[in-house]
Amino acid sequence: MDARLADRLAELRVERGWPLEELAHRSGISRSTLSRLERGEISPTAALLGKLCEVYGRTMSRLLAEVEEEPPQVVTAGAQPVWRDEESGFVRRSLSPPHPGLRGEVVEATLRPGADISYDAPPVPGLEQHIWALEGAVEITANGRTHLLEAGDCLRFRLWGASRFRCPGPVQARYAIFVVLP
Structure with a gap:
């Protein structure tokens, strides 16, 4: 999957006719890091992937779905793509990957204690999340307001600005994200 992701990131840049310098300017990611990402020499962190998704106007799930094979209607537990960012302590399981003709998706996320991930902006302004x-x-x-969710709590919003996910407790946080695509 990492090799297909690297290829897709390069394709997205080329489709727009941008040299690496232009993408570096738009994303705030160094040209050398972008080059290494596109060649598959390094795997992106959640934060880097978030910045690229913002520039390309895609959710992370949509970008990852573009490098996965077409998912079946029933996605068995063993077939659910898992992506890990060891640096930040973020694990993302795509329970219900984006699918043509469907506007929603379900993601399971896990953060280790102390993990803290920030995104400068949503990949798609006004993205609805539960x-x-x-x-x-x-x-x-989200949108300048901080919420502490404990097991069973649900937060719903449309994301227009920066967001941050943090695990403040002594145990890992596990949560489901329901995303409604525009």
Whole structure:
């Protein structure tokens, strides 16, 4: 999957006719890092992938779905793509990947204790999200407001600005994100 992701990131840049310098300017990511990402020499962190999704106007799930094979209607547990960012302590399982003709998706996320991930902007302005805390606690900042969710709590919003996900507790946070695509 990493090799297909690297190829897709290069394709997206070329489709727009941007040299690496232009993408570096738009994303705030160094030209050398972008070059290494596109050649598959390094795997992107959640934060880097978030910046690229913002520039390309895609959700992370949509971008990852573009490099996966067409998912069946029933996505068995063993077939659910899992992406890990070891640096930040973020694990993302695509329970219901984007599918042609469907506007929603479901993602399971896990953050290790102390994990803290920030995104400068949503990949798509006004993106509707519903976040359901399953285990532990997760602190979510969206549109300038911070919310602490504990197991069973659900937060729903449209994201217009920066966001942050933090695991403040002594145990990992596990939560489901329901995304409604525009």
